[in-house]
Amino acid sequence: MDRGQAPAKARLLLADDHEMLLEMFALYLRKNHAFTVETARTFDEAAQKLQTEDPFDVTLLDWNMPGMHGVTGLKRALQLTGGRPVGIITGEALPKVIDETVAAGAAGIVLKSSGVRSLVNALNLILSGERYLPFDLVMRRADPNEESNDTLTKREMLILTEIAKGKRNKEICSDLQLALPTVKMYVSSLCRKLGAKNRLHATVIARDLGLM
Structure with a gap:
């Protein structure tokens, strides 16, 4: 790279059907960090971008957006990216979800509640070749007695x-x-x-x- 030339920005595909959250994350990443960001609101739209646009350095998919079907969509995205990292972004992750995504080869799980700064940290770690899991998810995964989210009356x-x-x-x-x-x-x-x-x-x- 020539001296004084800005480093190339990492290409990110961020897919989530929660429009307000999607735009907030995308705006922050575009303005403040070394990312170019493409967005999608369904899995089919994300898959189309993965197949027709230049390769993305990292892809983040909402676990429960239309067309995703959980781990099925994750596996499909991993095929389409040709080995480039694919992570999950979600509001909450049960131990079973964590196990399924890790086993399928996800590059990480990002909680929507973590905020934009944590999102940047997660993306940088994933881009370095590491797997990202928030500490509280690691602890929950290790505790089989953690109260399940399906206990609402x-x-x-x-x-x-x-x-x-x-x-x-x-x-x-x-x-x-x-x-x-x-x-x-x-x-x-x-x-x-x-x-x-x-x-x-x-x-x-x-x-x-x-x-x-």
Whole structure:
């Protein structure tokens, strides 16, 4: 490389059907870091780009976007990239999901809740040839007694569905004829079970897990 010439930017394909999150990540990477970013909102769109555009240095795929079908989409993407790294981006990952992705050859798992700085760190590690797993996922994978995300009660699922509609606690109280402390209790419980930081995060995790 000539002295003074800027290093070539790494080409990233980022695929996720959560439009706001997708654009936020893409904008940050384009503005602040050494990446050129292409985006897709379905697995079929991502697969098309992998087949028709110049090779991507790294590809990140949403675990639960349309057409992905979990590990099936991951394996297909690995075939299309010709050995270049493919990672998973998700709201939450159960131990089974972690095992399946690692066994299939994923370059890493990135949690959407980790934020853009952690995303950059993950991408740099993957580009260096390493596999990236967040520390809390490593610990969860090692603990077979970790509480499963499929333990939501019917009432918690009902509350979660109302939250996903954008309803506030008082609206949920009125619609379901429940007391406000009861609704708050259910919200706290479902967030704890899903490992969510807040109500919005809970809906993202639930969607990625196929719970709603």
